[in-house]
Amino acid sequence: MSAIAETEQRPALIQIDKVSKTYVRNKALTYAIEDISFAVPAGEVVAIVGPSGSGKSTLLNMIAGLLRPTSGVVRYSGAPVAAVNTKVGYMTQHDTLLPWRTALANVRVALEIQAVPRKDADERARKALADVGLEAFAKHYPTQLSGGMRKRVQLARTVVYNPQTLLMDEPFGALDAILRVNLQQDFLRLLATRAEPLTVVLVTHDLEEAVTMADQVIVLSGSPARVSHVERLRGIREAALSTGVVEARRSPEFGRYLNLLWNQLHLGRDLRGAGAPELREEATR
Numbered sequence: 001m002s003a004i005a006e007t008e009q010r011p012a013l014i015q016i017d018k019v020s021k022t023y024v025r026n027k028a029l030t031y032a033i034e035d036i037s038f039a040v041p042a043g044e045v046v047a048i049v050g051p052s053g054s055g056k057s058t059l060l061n062m063i064a065g066l067l068r069p070t071s072g073v074v075r076y077s078g079a080p081v082a083a084v085n086t087k088v089g090y091m092t093q094h095d096t097l098l099p100w101r102t103a104l105a106n107v108r109v110a111l112e113i114q115a116v117p118r119k120d121a122d123e124r125a126r127k128a129l130a131d132v133g134l135e136a137f138a139k140h141y142p143t144q145l146s147g148g149m150r151k152r153v154q155l156a157r158t159v160v161y162n163p164q165t166l167l168m169d170e171p172f173g174a175l176d177a178i179l180r181v182n183l184q185q186d187f188l189r190l191l192a193t194r195a196e197p198l199t200v201v202l203v204t205h206d207l208e209e210a211v212t213m214a215d216q217v218i219v220l221s222g223s224p225a226r227v228s229h230v231e232r233l234r235g236i237r238e239a240a241l242s243t244g245v246v247e248a249r250r251s252p253e254f255g256r257y258l259n260l261l262w263n264q265l266h267l268g269r270d271l272r273g274a275g276a277p278e279l280r281e282e283a284t285r
């Protein structure tokens with residue numbers, strides 16, 4: 001696999017180097033991921049797609065420094081990640097807003113932890129809320145916000161302290177199709193307006209989302225997860241930004257990428273079936 005060779009145009013900010021992770025399950029050691037290598041160049045959006053249970057969240061947790069690899073190394077700016085990685089903002093799969101705090105106070109949390117003075121923190125939190133279109137909802141509590149709005153607050157909270165890298169785990173997962181597209185559109189705009197380009201690792205099971213946003217898509221086959229394919233994309237995000245997400249998805253290039261990745265995902269599943277008797281049996285039933 002030439003994942004690292006393919007990305008040599010830009011320096012790698014994150015390097016996943018021959019990483020494996022085992023867990024103990026039913027008293028037996030099982031691999032969640034096995035011998036995975038890829039690089040995330042600075043300033044790029046790299047999407048990771050793969051079946052459920054293929055180790056996507058495990059990978060993000062290792063980049064965030066919340067989990068250690070069993071073998072191999074995760075490097076950030078060239079140095080092994082050995083503690084909680086303060087350079088990354090992490091938007092997890094779950095709604096982690098504090099119900100007793102307003103939207104503004106939820107966004108402010110990260111700044112309070114960094115002991116930013118209150119006035120300054122309020123100002124930055126307000127600006128971050130405005131960037132996601134929620135300036136009018138600063139005083140609302142999470143229960144008073146829709147699902148899409150809560151995702152926006154989470155996004156604001158993740159970018160408010162200017163992380164160098166954004167880790168996103170199925171960020172728009174539970175939303176309906178129209179809300180998702182709206183959020184994707186706003187997120188692309190947010191990315192484009194940053195003075196310092198954000199590096200993004202986006203985990204998603206939505207191939208359309210991956211193709212719309214990413215410079216590179218990494219396809220994992222599970223389980224244990226391995227990198228089964230790396231695809232470099234050109235022009236789609238730019239089109240989504242200028243003509244809109246919906247219009248960009250009508251283009252032949254978009255369809256071509258989608259097809260290609262869809263086939264790769266299924267290929268990965270077939271390979272897994274060939275190696276696992278219980279799955280092969282199921283397939284022939």
Ligand SMILES: Nc1ncnc2c1ncn2[C@@H]1O[C@H](COP(=O)(O)OP(=O)(O)O)[C@@H](O)[C@H]1O
Pocket residue numbers: 023024025031032050051052053054055056057058059223
């Ligand atoms: N704390 C844990 N203990 C045991 N097994 C785990 C743990 N976390 C994850 N796993 C296993 O590792 C594999 C990958 O999990 P995960 O990274 O959550 O996958 P994904 O995010 O792609 O759905 C799964 O088979 C899961 O059951």
Ligand SMILES: [Mg+2]
Pocket residue numbers: 056057058093169
């Ligand atoms: Mg997950």
